[in-house]
Amino acid sequence: MADSKREIERKYEATGTTRLPDLGRVAGVAAVEHRGVMELDAVYYDTEDFRLAAGSLTLRRRTGGDDAGWHLKLPVASGIRDEIGAPLSDTLPPALAALIRSRVRDAAVVPVVRLRSARDVHLLSGADGVPLAELSVDEVRAERLHGGRRSTAWTEIEVELADDGDPAFLDAVEKRLRKGGIRPSASPSKLSRALAETAPKRERRREPVAPPGTAGDHVLAYVRRQVTAIVALDPAVRRGLPDSVHRMRVATRRLRSALRTYRKVLDRSVTGPVGDELKWLAGELGVDRDQEVLDARLLARLDALPRTLVLGPVRARLKVWSVARRSGSRRRTVAVLDGARYLALLHALDTLLADPPLLPAAAAPPGKVLARAVHKDHRRLAARIGRAAALPPGPDRDLALHDARKAAKRARYAAEAARPALGKPARKSAKRLKAVQSVLGDHQDSVVARDALRVLAVQAHAAGEASFTWGLLYGREEATARARERELPGVWAKASRAEIRP
Structure with a gap:
């Protein structure tokens, strides 16, 4: 042992x-x-x-x-x-x-x-x-x-x-x-x-590593950093260290995002299957992480309530529900890391770095090539936010805002990847986009929390327990979602002013 x-x-x-x-x-x-x-x-x-x-x-x-x-x-x-x-x-x-x-x-x-x-x-x-x-x-x-x-x-x-x-x-x-x-x-x-x-x-003579010069150099440097992070975090995930699953999942998402954003640099016919496997890995890593985030949110909301408004065995029910959902999740994560599919993905990433499928644009100076890619992701985000704003409040708008959140994350990652080449404008854009992502993320978390609270309320009612507290928490989450929707236009306006244009 x-x-x-x-x-x-x-x-x-x-x-x-x-x-x-x-x-x-x-x-x-x-x-x-x-x-x-x-x-x-x-x-x-x-x-x-x-x-x-x-x-x-x-x-x-x-x-x-x-x-x-x-x-x-x-x-x-x-x-x-x-x-x-x-x-x-x-x-x-x-x-x-x-x-x-x-x-x-x-x-x-x-x-x-x-x-x-x-x-x-x-x-x-x-x-x-x-x-x-x-x-x-x-x-x-x-x-x-x-x-x-x-x-x-x-x-x-x-x-x-x-x-x-x-x-x-x-x-x-x-x-x-x-x-x-x-x-x-x-x-x-x-x-x-x-x-x-x-x-x-x-072996002692090592050639000096040249700084990134072309667009391909910059993109590959970013890709290499994410691959290195995935490999380095593997032991921490297996050991169950705090935040390790989240960090590995973020590296996986950053990498997949880069392969999609910089399709003018790296051939998507080659990187597409790799991106599909990265999506699979992020999904597997998310099983435990998503429940962890949800648990923390519901407990924080419950702690904020006055004792007089907590009716029935609320904490006990929340704990039982959470344990049941998380049972075996860590074993499942380790099983994924032990599996042949994950090992094949690591081999594919090695191959991608050893023999990158570079397109003609990869040989160009990074400024315009990377700026165009970042700008395109920014425009995609603008379209999704506009689509969500045109919908009435309800499930369809919630879903549209969730799509916008994913676009905000991709646009932010694109700007971060371009920062070594584009400098301060990319840093500023990434910072503003992170704020947009945060607002949309809190909105989506409230949607997920409301779904969970409804299930918990139904379970409590069926067991003959008071469901008042669950309904109260549901209402507060609903108010949080509306507040984030009101906050979004201002945050998005700031991000738009920092948009990178080719």
């Missing part, structure tokens, strides 16, 4: 003659305990083309020390990683294999580097005896196991914050180390340093 912890650490350069300063003089440190030297032996795994390393992930099997086993480290921010551990075994544990699937796909993971370290450990504690951090001096010997057999060695200092520690404490330690002439390491991890120092000369 895999377990997880947040690892916050910093690394520093050292040599065999480096002397540690007096760590007892670090602010907040009351005691420094020398824990002795431990021998660690770790084999790091990756695909033959180093896909994990390219994403700053590390996968190892380590013996020695007090945490022998398999460890997968996922980047969170600079100096911060989530470490997922599993018991020592001869083969890669399935739980860890699932977390790297979006990157390795169907490729095998093989041993790439072996690191043997002599770790001299010092525990820094506060006045209350609570551990603050662990500082170790590591004598590292690295051996390349894939792509030749070369070796290297170095000494480094590693400072890892204790569980639930204050990250500011690492600043105090660093200040003391710098006074002793010790500087931060240029490598973010032992593995990255080992790979860099044992790489063949041909």
Whole structure:
């Protein structure tokens, strides 16, 4: 069974003659305990083309020390990683294999580097005896196991914050180390340093990446960012981390929107099937997310009511209804990520980036090509808002406003994608369109909430419970929808003034 912890650490350069300063003089440190030297032996795994390393992930099997086993480290921010551990075994544990699937796909993971370290450990504690951090001096010997057999060695200092520690404490330690002439390491991890120092000369020479120049360059750069986000968020979705499903769904929608908007740059006969699969994935991811948003909205509305207006077991019924609708949704999401259809989509995205179906317009300067595409999406939104405004209040207008919301989202994404090329006008347009999307989104959420409240009222009535509160909440949602409709013309007028014209 895999377990997880947040690892916050910093690394520093050292040599065999480096002397540690007096760590007892670090602010907040009351005691420094020398824990002795431990021998660690770790084999790091990756695909033959180093896909994990390219994403700053590390996968190892380590013996020695007090945490022998398999460890997968996922980047969170600079100096911060989530470490997922599993018991020592001869083969890669399935739980860890699932977390790297979006990157390795169907490729095998093989041993790439072996690191043997002599770790001299010092525990820094506060006045209350609570551990603050662990500082170790590591004598590292690295051996390349894939792509030749070369070796290297170095000494480094590693400072890892204790569980639930204050990250500011690492600043105090660093200040003391710098006074002793010790500087931060240029490598973010032992593995990255080992790979860099044992790489063949041909691998060390990297061609500089040219900035986007053509319309095709800009569109592909945006597409690549969304694909990278989908792949990177896969482990977080599997782990059930907060907001991960939403962020992955947004990346999926942004990507699909770009493929549709920039059809003059990328051939739709090729990208169309990919867009259909992205729509499928967004729909699957939305099952749990939509219910989560609806639950939060109904609870907020209920919390805002005076107690005297909450009649009957309203909260209990809402909880039972929500649990019934969400039952198994996370298992279903993980099953989708484990499925062949999702894996095929990832392969299709790889192919799209490796051999993009560029049209003649892709070779043109980005200004006019991207501006025309953004303008076209803006005009589509204008038509849908006009169509909705011409309808009387009711279900038909609600549906038309929902269509307008989807058009607003697409127009906003188009402007965001064009921002590196078009600059401030695209940024301003995207910001104004986001406001339109927000108003239309709140309106649509009220429509969905009213449907749910009607179902809940019927269920309460059938059970002999008072349905007054459900009706009251329904009325408030109806008033919210009308307020958003009144707000829309003003917000849309501002967005229209920021329209990008080719």
